[in-house]
Amino acid sequence: MSGRATELRQETMIVNMGPQHPSTHGVLRLLLELDGETVVSCRPIVGYLHTGIEKNTEYRTWQQGVTFVTRADYLSPFFNELAYALAVERLLGIEAPPRAQVLRVLFCELNRIASHLVWLATSGMELGAVSVMLYGFREREAILDIFEMATGLRMNHAYVRIGGVVMDLPPGGEERIRDFCDMLPGRIREYERLLSRNPIWLERNVGVGVLPAEEAIALGVTGPTLRAAGVAKDVRRDEPYCGYETYDFEVVTREAADCYARYEIRIEEMRQSLRIVEQCLERLREPGPVMVEDPKVAWPARLEVGPDGIGNSPAYVRHIMEESMEALIHHFKMVTEGVRVPAGEVYQPVESPRGELGMYVVSDGEHRPYRVRIRDPSFVNLQALPTMVEGGLVADVIAVIASVDPVMGGVDR
Numbered sequence: 001m002s003g004r005a006t007e008l009r010q011e012t013m014i015v016n017m018g019p020q021h022p023s024t025h026g027v028l029r030l031l032l033e034l035d036g037e038t039v040v041s042c043r044p045i046v047g048y049l050h051t052g053i054e055k056n057t058e059y060r061t062w063q064q065g066v067t068f069v070t071r072a073d074y075l076s077p078f079f080n081e082l083a084y085a086l087a088v089e090r091l092l093g094i095e096a097p098p099r100a101q102v103l104r105v106l107f108c109e110l111n112r113i114a115s116h117l118v119w120l121a122t123s124g125m126e127l128g129a130v131s132v133m134l135y136g137f138r139e140r141e142a143i144l145d146i147f148e149m150a151t152g153l154r155m156n157h158a159y160v161r162i163g164g165v166v167m168d169l170p171p172g173g174e175e176r177i178r179d180f181c182d183m184l185p186g187r188i189r190e191y192e193r194l195l196s197r198n199p200i201w202l203e204r205n206v207g208v209g210v211l212p213a214e215e216a217i218a219l220g221v222t223g224p225t226l227r228a229a230g231v232a233k234d235v236r237r238d239e240p241y242c243g244y245e246t247y248d249f250e251v252v253t254r255e256a257a258d259c260y261a262r263y264e265i266r267i268e269e270m271r272q273s274l275r276i277v278e279q280c281l282e283r284l285r286e287p288g289p290v291m292v293e294d295p296k297v298a299w300p301a302r303l304e305v306g307p308d309g310i311g312n313s314p315a316y317v318r319h320i321m322e323e324s325m326e327a328l329i330h331h332f333k334m335v336t337e338g339v340r341v342p343a344g345e346v347y348q349p350v351e352s353p354r355g356e357l358g359m360y361v362v363s364d365g366e367h368r369p370y371r372v373r374i375r376d377p378s379f380v381n382l383q384a385l386p387t388m389v390e391g392g393l394v395a396d397v398i399a400v401i402a403s404v405d406p407v408m409g410g411v412d413r
Contacts, residue, residue, distance in 0.1 A: 012040055017397065019048050026408020030385075030397065037393050042386040046379070049412035057372040061338030062088055065369060067158045069359070072374055073410035074155060075118055078104075078111040079352040081160035084372070086241055087348035087361040088162045091341050092296060099288035100164035101242045106280035107150070107159065108242075108350075109273040110177070113184070114143040115353035115405075116266045120191060123263075123402040127204045132194055139187050142180055149173060162339060163298060164291035174281055181274055181281075188270055195263070205260035209388040209400035212257055219384045223355025223377050224269065225404055227253045228261035235351035247276050259403040266405075297339055337367045347375075354378050354405055376410035 018029035027048040033041040053072050057065040069084045070077040082104055089095060096104070121136025144154045150169055151157040159166050195201045211221065213229040226233055234251040236244040252268040254261035291298060343365035349358040355377030362371040381404050388400045 015394075019045075026406070026411070028382075028401075028406065028408055028411075032394065032397070034394055037395070039389050039392055039394055039397065042389050042397070044382050044385050046382070046408070046411050049408045051409070051413060053413045054372050054374060057369050059368065061367055062341055062369060063162055063338050065372065066161060067156075069372070069374065070156045070158055071409065072413045073352065073354070073357070073376060073378065073407045075115045075407050075409075076111050076352050076354070076357075077156050078107045078160060079350055079357050080374075081158065082108060082242070083348050083350045083357050083359040084361070085160050085162050086350070087346050087359040088339075088341060090346045090348060091344050091361065091363050092162070092339070093342075094163060094292050094294055094297060096164045096242075096292055097289045098243075099168070099284070099286070100290040100292075102280050102283045103165050103169070103290060104160055105242050105244065105247070106177070106277055106284075107147070109276045109280070110143050110146065112273045112353045113270050114140050114147075116270050117143070119266060119353075119402070119405045123399075123405075124195070126398050126402050128200060129195065129198070132191060135187065135191065135194075139184060142183070146173075146176055146180065149176065161291070163294065164289070166291075168290050169284070174284060177277065178281060181278055184274060185271070188267060192267065202260065204396075204399050205263060205403070206256075206258060208259045208392065208396045209403055210256075210258045211384055211388050215387055216257075216384060219387070220380045221355070221384050223351075223353070223381065224262050224265040225381055225384065226355065227251065228265050229257035230255045235349045235356055239349060241348075241350060247279050249273075249276050259399050262403040340365070340367050341369075349375070352377060354407065354410075355381060357410075374410070374413050376413060378404075378406040378408070379411040382406055382411065 013034045015032045015034055016029060017032055019027050029045040029048065031043040031045060032039055051071065053068045056068045060068065065088075066081050066084060069080045072080050085096075117136045117140040121133040121140070124130070124132030124136065147157060148154050150173055151159040151166070211225065211229060213226070213231050216226045216229050217231065222233060230253050232251045232253050235241075236249075237251055249272045252265050252272060254264055341363040343363050345360070345362040347358055347360045349356050351357075356375065357377055358375035360371070360373040360375065361369060364370040385400065385404065388404075389397050392400070
């Protein structure tokens with residue numbers, strides 16, 4: 001009898017977790033080999049959500065590419081737009097006006113908070129903290145209302161454009177953002193009171209999914225998962241863009257390298273993002289244009305203010321159509337063909353909520369990109385999943401995936 005039991009114990013079970021299952025923000029399949037409840041091996045399988053975003057950009061003008069890349073990591077669309085716009089601006093040799101850069105930083109940091117709130121809400125739901133799920137989405141709604149007020153959309157905004165942003169904040173926008181900044185710190189403390197000493201939350205996260213710094217670096221992991229292992233890597237500080245070097249904020253790190261450390265990192269990062277947002281609001285006291293005044297990028301109607309004080313005024317449009325043939329031709333070509341970008345290639349990283357998001361953009365000198373390649377942090381970070389879950393319990397797989405916070409729209413772009 002004991003011999004037969006030993007023989008059965010040597011067998012393992014192959015289980016498909018997915019392709020749709022908890023904590024993934026999309027469609028991911030895990031091929032798990034189990035010995036009882038212990039994970040022997042884990043093989044992530046992606047590709048179920050493929051949208052062809054990168055390939056689609058090759059068949060659109062440079063400016064139209066913004067509306068495609070914003071849909072990759074759909075929980076942090078501003079970062080996709082910003083990385084793409086910065087890459088194209090480097091090829092063009094232009095820089096967005098100071099006010100546009102402040103608005104870019106402002107919306108990216110609000111987007112970072114919104115993304116972390118989705119992570120907090122869904123992680124809580126997967127591990128049984130349903131109240132946290134309700135609270136996280138409640139605060140995220142306030143941010144999405146701000147996005148809708150400023151861009152017209154709750155997600156996939158196409159707000160960051162080559163040369164600047166599509167429009168300035170509407171009247172009352174700054175006050176609304178200030179009200180949010182006053183409200184959120186108390187709500188973050190509420191999350192901590194619910195979770196930080198909660199015995200169930202501690203049991204499910206402390207010591208689970210450990211990924212030491214050496215292995216994280218070897219696997220190319222970035223973002224909160226890397227900083228939770230004690231590595232203070234942040235593109236905003238290490239390779240500044242949009243003037244991040246002039247903002248006062250801290251790169252948060254922890255040493256435990258487990259799921260609980262990643263929780264602490266994201267909670268503190270929300271506070272740091274609030275610090276940056278408040279600095280942006282102070283800088284917005286200075287007026288200025290939000291789109292570069294460069295004929296290589298801007299329509300002629302942007303380059304002059306009409307009698308009514310509006311740059312795109314009907315009076316000025318009539319002027320270029322009736323009195324300036326050159327401006328009329330340029331206007332027509334900009335509308336029909338778009339920007340012509342000099343030949344070259346560039347890689348532009350930004351610090352997204354999940355880590356280093358990079359855009360590799362190649363131009364052959366025409367009106368469309370030759371190649372756009374997205375280095376999405378969710379795709380790279382998933383490489384570390386087997387290291388984190390093998391040897392642990394199958395129930396811990398959910399907690400580990402949630403702590404990595406992958407968004408499959410970016411993985412299957």
